[in-house]
Amino acid sequence: MKRAGFSDRWLPVLFLLPQLTIIFIFFYWPAAHALRSSFFLQDPFGFGETFVGMKNYTMLLDSASYMRAAWFTVIFTSLVTFLSLSIALLLAVKADKVIRGAKTYRTLLMWVYAVAPPVAGVIGLVLFDQSWGPLRDFVALFGWDFRLGVNYFDTAFTLVVMSVWKQLPVNFIFFLSGLQSIPRSVREAALIDNRSAAGRFWDVTFPLLAPTGFFLLIINITYSLFDTFGIFDTQFKGEPGNNPMTLVYKVYLDGFRGNDLGGSSAQSVILMVLVLALTIFQFRMVERRIHYT
Amino acid sequence: MSVPARRIRWSAVLDHSILIIGSLIMILPVVMLVQMASTTDLHTTKFGPGWVFGDQLPVNFEKAMFKADGFSGENTGLRMLYNSMILGFGFAIGKIVIGMMAAYAIVYFRLKFATLAFWVIFTTLLLPLEVRILPSYEIVQKLGMLNTYQGLIIPLIASATATFFFRQYFRSIPEELVEAARIDGAGPIKFFIDILVPLSRTMIAAMFIIMFVYGWNQYLWPTMITTDEGMYTLVRGIKQITQTLEGTNLPEYGRSNLLAIIAILPPVLIVIFFQSWFVKGLTESDK
Numbered sequence: 001m002k003r004a005g006f007s008d009r010w011l012p013v014l015f016l017l018p019q020l021t022i023i024f025i026f027f028y029w030p031a032a033h034a035l036r037s038s039f040f041l042q043d044p045f046g047f048g049e050t051f052v053g054m055k056n057y058t059m060l061l062d063s064a065s066y067m068r069a070a071w072f073t074v075i076f077t078s079l080v081t082f083l084s085l086s087i088a089l090l091l092a093v094k095a096d097k098v099i100r101g102a103k104t105y106r107t108l109l110m111w112v113y114a115v116a117p118p119v120a121g122v123i124g125l126v127l128f129d130q131s132w133g134p135l136r137d138f139v140a141l142f143g144w145d146f147r148l149g150v151n152y153f154d155t156a157f158t159l160v161v162m163s164v165w166k167q168l169p170v171n172f173i174f175f176l177s178g179l180q181s182i183p184r185s186v187r188e189a190a191l192i193d194n195r196s197a198a199g200r201f202w203d204v205t206f207p208l209l210a211p212t213g214f215f216l217l218i219i220n221i222t223y224s225l226f227d228t229f230g231i232f233d234t235q236f237k238g239e240p241g242n243n244p245m246t247l248v249y250k251v252y253l254d255g256f257r258g259n260d261l262g263g264s265s266a267q268s269v270i271l272m273v274l275v276l277a278l279t280i281f282q283f284r285m286v287e288r289r290i291h292y293t
Numbered sequence: 294m295s296v297p298a299r300r301i302r303w304s305a306v307l308d309h310s311i312l313i314i315g316s317l318i319m320i321l322p323v324v325m326l327v328q329m330a331s332t333t334d335l336h337t338t339k340f341g342p343g344w345v346f347g348d349q350l351p352v353n354f355e356k357a358m359f360k361a362d363g364f365s366g367e368n369t370g371l372r373m374l375y376n377s378m379i380l381g382f383g384f385a386i387g388k389i390v391i392g393m394m395a396a397y398a399i400v401y402f403r404l405k406f407a408t409l410a411f412w413v414i415f416t417t418l419l420l421p422l423e424v425r426i427l428p429s430y431e432i433v434q435k436l437g438m439l440n441t442y443q444g445l446i447i448p449l450i451a452s453a454t455a456t457f458f459f460r461q462y463f464r465s466i467p468e469e470l471v472e473a474a475r476i477d478g479a480g481p482i483k484f485f486i487d488i489l490v491p492l493s494r495t496m497i498a499a500m501f502i503i504m505f506v507y508g509w510n511q512y513l514w515p516t517m518i519t520t521d522e523g524m525y526t527l528v529r530g531i532k533q534i535t536q537t538l539e540g541t542n543l544p545e546y547g548r549s550n551l552l553a554i555i556a557i558l559p560p561v562l563i564v565i566f567f568q569s570w571f572v573k574g575l576t577e578s579d580k
Contacts, residue, residue, distance in 0.1 A: 005400075005403050006401060006403075006480075012398035012401075012404050015394040015398035016395050016399075018391045023453075025432070026429060026448040026451035027452070031425050107565060108320065109319055111565050118512050118528060126325065126341075165322070225423075252426060256517065268426075272420055272424050
């Protein structure tokens with residue numbers, strides 16, 4: 001901690017006030033509200049509410065559609081995280097290695113960071129369009145009759161492809177900056193010790209990138225859970241029907257469209273606990289990482 | 294079998310091939326949108342995206358920017374562009390100003406409740422807006438802030454990413470600086486405005502780019518909070534775009550794809566032109 005500092009009493013309070021006010025009104029209040037509503041059953045027409053204890057939670061766990069969404073979320077998150085991390089790592093290693101055109105490649109591979117997720121969803125709609133989608137035509141060559149929005153698996157496939165596409169740049173940027181921070185001396189020592197490039201990668205580069213990779217793992221999980229909403233919503237064109245959906249999408253759907261406030265709040269609380277656990281896990285690992293280096 | 298020199302060249306070819314394929318995967322989908330925006334809707338409806346560009350860009354641009362659908366006729370591309378600008382700038386500036394002030398108070402003052410304030414603020418990093426979206430909506434509704442710029446921007450600011458970022462940065466500034474400023478008789482406000490803010494210029498720029506892109510690309514919150522068509526942002530308007538594609542008439546591919554391109558253009562240009570700041574801000578914010 002900093003020891004030197006000013007000793008005014010009211011000035012720092014004044015400086016903190018805007019941040020604290022906004023946080024209390026738009027963070028703690030809604031969070032407390034969600035927690036409270038999750039134990040109540042709201043009248044759909046706005047006439048009062050009844051305390052129902054844990055019933056909103058037990059109903060969720062019994063609900064087939066909720067468990068289906070939960071499983072889909074797990075599979076979706078693992079796939080998106082694994083694919084976008086590994087493809088980005090490959091690209092970053094190559095972009096770090098080439099001499100000519102390195103800057104151009106860097107720009108070309110990272111600009112999609114700025115593309116809004118719903119635009120990625122629109123692109124998915126075009127690529128896999130029922131009548132002339134280029135990728136639909138491509139997979140049709142292998143006898144795959146792709147039906148976006150009709151077939152559960154095909155829709156999930158498009159969602160994964162577009163979510164990975166959108167997430168590659170972030171992972172690429174972090175991996176590349178991680179690679180570039182590996183000292184020259186370490187690389188040269190590795191070059192002398194190990195003649196094979198693959199061996200050098202797995203023995204030296206990969207372990208040195210592990211902290212970056214771990215940080216990115218958490219980033220990618222939160223991305224898959226939350227930031228993919230726009231991709232899902234544009235793919236469904238406002239008609240989710242029987243399509244695969246994540247837990248976050250279900251919170252929105254049940255609460256905002258279905259008017260089930262109690263159930264949706266319970267879902268929010270479950271997500272909060274999940275994210276909290278994830279972050280605490282991350283902080284613990286980050287502490288360990290500081291001890292290592 | 295082969296000579297070492299030759300083998301090295303082949304590996305370079307492989308490296309470049311992988312990078313070129315990767316780049317094409319990133320670029321082609323967006324080129325496809327541009328191509329579809331350059332042909333007539335009839336052509337697109339029949340044949341889909343292709344390799345030949347048409348001459349319809351100006352026509353579609355006109356439609357995208359000045360034509361509105363919906364009931365009120367207010368959601369023209371121009372109007373949505375204006376709203377997106379307000380969201381992007383309002384969010385970035387608000388977040389940076391509030392975050393810098395809070396970080397300054399936490400790092401440079403001896404506060405009794407500093408630890409408490411720190412935890413109260415940093416808990417917000419744990420839970421994104423998406424998790425508490427419905428109760429947030431209800432509260433904004435109670436405060437009468439639906440369909441307003443305040444209602445759009447302020448709840449998004451209620452997370453401490455910028456505060457955290459500036460706290461880390463302020464702590465990396467040598468302590469001697471405060472000492473020297475105090476010896477020279479500078480008060481806390483003078484130190485903040487005349488020394489700390491100018492010193493943080495690069496950090497502010499980096500943070501601004503990240504926050505602008507983040508604010509501009511918001512989708513779920515604007516979707517819930519703006520029902521008034523005059524308040525739509527470009528990214529939020531995309532939902533409308535896909536729904537018009539479902540229409541029974543000739544879908545307006547040209548107009549909708551051009552709108553999608555206009556929606557991504559400002560953040561993409563910023564990220565490309567201020568690349569080094571952007572990368573610095575992104576990779577240094579996690580430490």
